[in-house]
Amino acid sequence: MSNAGVRTGRPFSDAHVLQDLGEGRFRADLDDVWAIGPKAFGGLLMVLMTDAALARLAAGGAPGLDPLAVSADFLRAPDLAPVDIEAEPLKLGRTISSVVVRLSQGGRLMLHATVTAGVLADPAADGAVRWQGAPSPLEPAPPADAIDPADAPGGPQGIAAACEMRYRRGSLPFLTGDTGAPEMAGWVRPRGEEPDLLFALMAGDILPPTVFNLGGSTGWAPTVQLTALLRARPAPGWLRVSSHASAVVGTQFDEDVTVVDSAGRVVCQARQLALAPLQG
Numbered sequence: 057m058s059n060a061g062v063r064t065g066r067p068f069s070d071a072h073v074l075q076d077l078g079e080g081r082f083r084a085d086l087d088d089v090w091a092i093g094p095k096a097f098g099g100l101l102m103v104l105m106t107d108a109a110l111a112r113l114a115a116g117g118a119p120g121l122d123p124l125a126v127s128a129d130f131l132r133a134p135d136l137a138p139v140d141i142e143a144e145p146l147k148l149g150r151t152i153s154s155v156v157v158r159l160s161q162g163g164r165l166m167l168h169a170t171v172t173a174g175v176l177a178d179p180a181a182d183g184a185v186r187w188q189g190a191p192s193p194l195e196p197a198p199p200a201d202a203i204d205p206a207d208a209p210g211g212p213q214g215i216a217a218a219c220e221m222r223y224r225r226g227s228l229p230f231l232t233g234d235t236g237a238p239e240m241a242g243w244v245r246p247r248g249e250e251p252d253l254l255f256a257l258m259a260g261d262i263l264p265p266t267v268f269n270l271g272g273s274t275g276w277a278p279t280v281q282l283t284a285l286l287r288a289r290p291a292p293g294w295l296r297v298s299s300h301a302s303a304v305v306g307t308q309f310d311e312d313v314t315v316v317d318s319a320g321r322v323v324c325q326a327r328q329l330a331l332a333p334l335q336g
Contacts, residue, residue, distance in 0.1 A: 260326030
């Protein structure tokens with residue numbers, strides 16, 4: 057089915073309903089719920105492509121697989137209009153399967169991705185977690201003084217209206233005209249439902265660009281390439297998201313993001329190359 061006009065009180069689930077056209081071809085509608093200005097939000101595009109890859113594998117006799125890694129090249133930015141998605145399996149394996157996915161609009165290729173699928177280990181199983189790095193610097197749930205972007209004048213706008221978000225106070229100095237290190241931290245969860253693996257994937261691209269804190273323009277910072285690793289299914293509750301840039305050189309910057317669930321498990325790791333907004 058198409059997701060045109062669907063409103064169930066679950067904006068995330070509503071946004072990644074695919075129309076199955078058969079033979080690995082799908083169609084989806086992009087509207088202004090998950091958007092950055094007049095363009096579709098890149099995190100949602102990653103979800104749509106991953107959804108299509110898993111559906112193609114299931115149709116080919118490999119149901120129940122999880123996305124383990126998603127690597128996407130953002131060639132062009134789709135408008136808020138229908139898109140066509142084509143998923144082609146490259147390998148169907150006992151442990152790992154791979155699918156190439158192409159997202160087009162109006163006959164033009166917009167994104168190209170590879171989705172690696174398998175079965176995630178259960179971190180709750182005895183001996184499953186042999187080692188994990190330092191815990192998230194954030195509490196499992198946002199404190200009372202966390203910044204809620206939905207409180208902005210005029211009410212929630214853009215992605216802040218599509219999901220619940222909070223930011224650690226002081227982590228967004230650009231909002232008050234100040235500058236700081238290119239790093240951010242906050243909490244996110246879907247409205248009307250608990251986070252799942254695909255929402256964890258999208259959370260890897262949910263925070264504002266870290267370069268905003270360096271000063272200058274806070275305009276569009278388009279992603280060039282983004283690779284995300286999915287590590288565990290998230291527990292119910294808030295996801296804790298931390299991001300930082302290691303180098304901002306010319307018009308290009310990198311961004312590393314770690315997403316941790318309410319139980320303290322790493323559920324997504326993402327790294328992207330993006331273009332910084334032009335200096336104003």
